[in-house]
Amino acid sequence: xxxxKTGIAVLSVYLxxxxxxxxxxxxxxxxxxxxxxxxxxENKKAKIDAETxxxxxxxxxxxxxxxxxxxxxxxxxxxxxYRNLTQKYDKLDVLNNQLMDRLNKLLVMGEKDxxxxxxxxxxxxxxxxxxxxxxxxxxxxxxxQKKELDELAAQLKAREARVNELESILKQKDxxxxxxxxxxxxxxxxFEGKGxxxxxxxxxxxxxxxxxxxxxxxxxxxxxxxxxx
Numbered sequence: 001x002x003x004x005k006t007g008i009a010v011l012s013v014y015l016x017x018x019x020x021x022x023x024x025x026x027x028x029x030x031x032x033x034x035x036x037x038x039x040x041x042e043n044k045k046a047k048i049d050a051e052t053x054x055x056x057x058x059x060x061x062x063x064x065x066x067x068x069x070x071x072x073x074x075x076x077x078x079x080x081x082y083r084n085l086t087q088k089y090d091k092l093d094v095l096n097n098q099l100m101d102r103l104n105k106l107l108v109m110g111e112k113d114x115x116x117x118x119x120x121x122x123x124x125x126x127x128x129x130x131x132x133x134x135x136x137x138x139x140x141x142x143x144x145q146k147k148e149l150d151e152l153a154a155q156l157k158a159r160e161a162r163v164n165e166l167e168s169i170l171k172q173k174d175x176x177x178x179x180x181x182x183x184x185x186x187x188x189x190x191f192e193g194k195g196x197x198x199x200x201x202x203x204x205x206x207x208x209x210x211x212x213x214x215x216x217x218x219x220x221x222x223x224x225x226x227x228x229x
Contacts, residue, residue, distance in 0.1 A: 040180055047173040054166040061159045068152045075145040088131060 043173050043176055043180070047170060050166050050169050050173065054163060054170065057159055057163050057166065061156065061163065064152060064156050064159065068149070068156060072149065075142070075149060086135065093128065
């Protein structure tokens with residue numbers, strides 16, 4: 001009789017220990033799942049933030065590109081005007097030199113011809129001075145336009161680098177989320193339909209576990225498949 005009572009006590013202790021092990025394993029699995037779900041939520045938020053910033057940068061990049069194209073067109077027009085004006089200036093300069101030569105040759109001629117030639121020369125010189133002023137203005141505009149072009153090009157380059165950086169971050173976040181989901185699936189899908197239910201909704205993974213996965217009907221000892229969790 002004493003031996004029977006001792007056996008019952010040992011069995012009771014065993015069952016209690018088995019139940020504790022099952023609950024401890026269940027708590028560990030639950031803690032791991034919560035950790036994975038938290039990490040998934042953080043990755044999802046970081047991805048949304050990065051996508052928002054990426055869209056803003058792309059929009060600004062498009063605006064800057066349009067502004068750069070317009071500035072290039074304006075610079076091209078100014079450059080064309082500058083070249084045309086330079087050609088006209090060169091022609092006037094040639095004409096001025098020709099008139100100077102004629103003036104020197106006609107110094108000994110009558111004052112009437114000399115006066116007419118001097119008038120033509122003065123008019124040409126005035127035109128040259130006017131063209132010089134116009135050239136200086138165009139040169140100043142070209143310098144300003146070039147500076148603006150360089151600054152805008154530098155901004156575009158910086159934004160393009162930032163866009164590439166954000167795209168790389170998004171790819172890393174996607175890869176991390178995919179890897180985490182695969183780990184969850186590899187760890188739990190073997191039990192799906194056998195007392196464990198796994199559902200995915202709105203980017204989250206939900207896991208529910210039946211007691212039958214740990215304990216047989218009417219039993220208190222942990223089943224082998226429950227211990228594998």
